[in-house]
Amino acid sequence: MKRLPWPAFAGVGVIALLALAAPVLGLGNPVTMDVAHRLAGPSAAHWLGQDEFGRDVLTRLVWGARVSLSVAFAASALACVIGTALGVLGGFLRGIVEMLTLRSIDVLLCFPPLLLALLVVTLAGPGATTLIPVLALVYLPGFTRVAYAGVLTARSQDYVEAMRVLGAGKGRIMLRTILPNIGGPVLVQFSLAAASAVVLESGLSFLGLGVVPPAPSWGLMIGAARATMVQAPLLLLWPCLALTLTILAMNALCDGLRDAVDPHPAYRTGRRRMLDLLAPGLLPQERAVLDLRGLTVAIDTPAGPIQPVRDVSLQLFPGETLALVGESGSGKSLTSLAVTGLLPGAARVAAGAAWLDGTDLVRLPEEKLRLLRGRTMAMIFQDPSSSLNPVHRVGHQIAEAIQAHRRMAPGEPVELLRRVGIPDPERRVRAFPHELSGGMRQRVMIAIAIANGPRLLIADEPTTALDVTIQAQVLDLLAEFKRQSRLSLLFITHSLPVVAEIADRVAVMYAGEIVEQGPMAEVFARPLHPYTAALLRSAPVEDGPPPEGIPGVVPPPHALPPGCTFAPRCPKRVPACEAAHPALVQVAPGRQTRCIRWDA
Structure with missing residues (x-):
């Protein structure tokens, strides 16, 4: 408290x-008047004086x-x-x-x-x-x-x-x-x-x-x-x-x-008012753990800057799982790297804000951002083989993540391995990454991510390289941690069956921008954007029709089509779709779409 x-x-x-x-x-009596002494100054009888009616x-x-x-x-x-x-x-x-x-x-x-x-x-x-x-x-x-x-x-x-x-x-x-x-x-x-x-x-x-x-x-x-x-x-x-x-x-x-x-640290009112003057519309929502406002990422190229992520706005609330969905090249991973301050050297945040518990990560100095990584926010990357150092034992790597932020309790790496469901943790803590299976390596990555009790956990396609059985175990593990610690989970994936199993809300991303947002059940039952509907048709369904591929490819950031970026691949396109770029609008409580024909 x-x-x-x-x-x-x-x-x-x-x-x-x-x-x-x-x-x-x-x-x-406050209404008793003494007109003879009206406007008299302070005195022993009247400490603050008398008013125009002598009161x-x-x-x-x-x-x-x-x-x-x-x-x-x-x-x-x-x-x-x-x-x-x-x-x-x-x-x-x-x-x-x-x-x-x-x-x-x-x-x-x-x-x-x-x-x-x-x-x-x-x-x-x-x-x-x-x-x-x-x-x-x-x-x-x-x-x-x-x-x-x-x-x-x-x-x-x-x-x-x-x-x-x-x-x-x-x-x-x-x-x-x-x-x-x-x-x-x-x-x-x-x-x-x-x-x-x-x-x-x-x-x-x-x-x-x-x-x-x-x-x-x-x-x-x-x-x-x-x-x-x-x-x-x-x-x-x-x-x-x-x-x-x-x-x-x-x-x-x-x-x-x-x-x-x-439940999370508040920012100073004076700082908020100052930022409101400098960056109107970029202040965070009070309850959101993660609040992205107009986030735009630019990459400098010889031909000029390109923007693979443009005007991304989304909120993640305590204890919630938000799935960020889209094909490869949509900008999902780049968005998560912008949040954690891990963008590659050529990339930079060109506009917008990324608020974590009231702290703007975009404008935070690197030394202060480093204090948040691994403690207040943590990330699970797609390939644990490349994320774990092959020449250090997994116990050493877990201990390193803990000691970067606080003093480690004796035997804590073993307890973390036990917590993520690795059998015989006393022996596995001394193992090298190559001595573990892919599922166990991913569990080690989860142990490192949750070691310091983060409020925000970003999982960047953590189940892509795993078979179906291990994938289900990892998803169950993440869901269990979310229930136990009320952490907020940003789950990045292109697999809609995974989204249906773990997400509370869905944000669909295409060609660097959000094209639809809403509660998972509502988005799956009634997609408002043709790209979301195409993604659902492309996902395999048990005892259902065969999946349908989406014709064409995601356009590169330097060659975006005019108007709606999905128009060249959209079966519902009309001339108006190519005339102007549509805005992301709210069409129902909690539902947003970037399509002018969402009700067609």
Whole structure:
């Protein structure tokens, strides 16, 4: 458990305690006026002075905190309960419930929050009773989206399936299994909404559309002090200072809660804002372990640079297996090498970003990237014979991978070999690679990859050189490790039967770019791109029709056809396919395709 942000908790707690204790602090009535001493400065009786009606400024500040925080927290709590319920119901039940909940939220998202609040308050009239439902309506979409995204990740996990097998009803699964697993993001969203609601309430009160005078409110105090700022400038300072300190404390609490409940390290907010200015659109999705944004790889040639990988964007989430599929020459392996910083000398990342747990690998210095390889991320290469050093014993090579990042426990290489299912590990640990079979060598590579407990494991066609029986054993082994350690697996392959066995989602790559993405079952049942359909027809099916080859070859990066790169080989092509290069568009929740005739 990461450390909670106790200083931020203390700051917000002190402010909230003062607001709650306002009736018992002996401050008096915040609306009592003393016109004879209006605009008087600080004194022993009035520590912060008196306002334009002679009311005590300190009293109104404390009571104003009570009003502002109660409105903000009540609105955030209301939005949290309703939004989380809608997100959980839509994400778990899917179908018509998902459509109704998400489409209704999409309608709210069409309106800017401040304009929506102004419209409703203008129609319903100002006052705290109006502000609470208005602000709840403003923050409702955020809670719904956060809960919905969390449910989509959790609902496919084994522990949810186990509850179904045990006969638990949908309500119990949602309340007892799904909801606790999305509590962290929802809590962070609540803190963000509460901080924002304090600002929005003060702004509406400043405009005369929030709390009704003479009730105390920081927004009302700022608005009133503006008219007398020449005679008594301190009247403007105190409510602005109170509002600023409150928002700073609540924002610090938000950042701390995010770091505490997030399962992977968070990046600094200041660095994120700086990168947002320098590289808009390249920032990572909060929950993604691996997040590629517009990744483009260029190779310098005598005839000029070519781009074998172009504008690749995909996300890999905790505990998920994403299969990157395509023919040889599609750019799959080059993409993985770009992520790990192992591109050959002539190749370079020309554009885009590759985020690993909030760290941009593309812009990371080599010495820091080296610390991540083999620890936070690891890779299993296609040919273990060329990956293992033939002159060193396998135990020595496992120990080397461990000691590069931490101190090794006695007998750890033997335990790793036992963990990956190698018989007689005490003897095999002293063997040279050539003394092991192909399947055992691949298991040694897996042992090296998992030795330091990585969060991301990239497997580049690890079963290609193995027979069917050993291939199945290796796939079962990877699946078992994924269940045990919740690691995220990027599985690169051209074998669709392997994809059907191991993947949660599929990204299909052709000629250097992603042409389709989606959940494995949906992509296999209804491919949206002709290339995906051709790949499925080319795969052998037991007791099915013979496989069909795909005519033609993948075009080289220096000779890409105009328009759609698959058009010369596509049976569905029309003149429009060659006129312009299609974009990767989302055509359904979680489904993307780069085809203008996806519904033909």
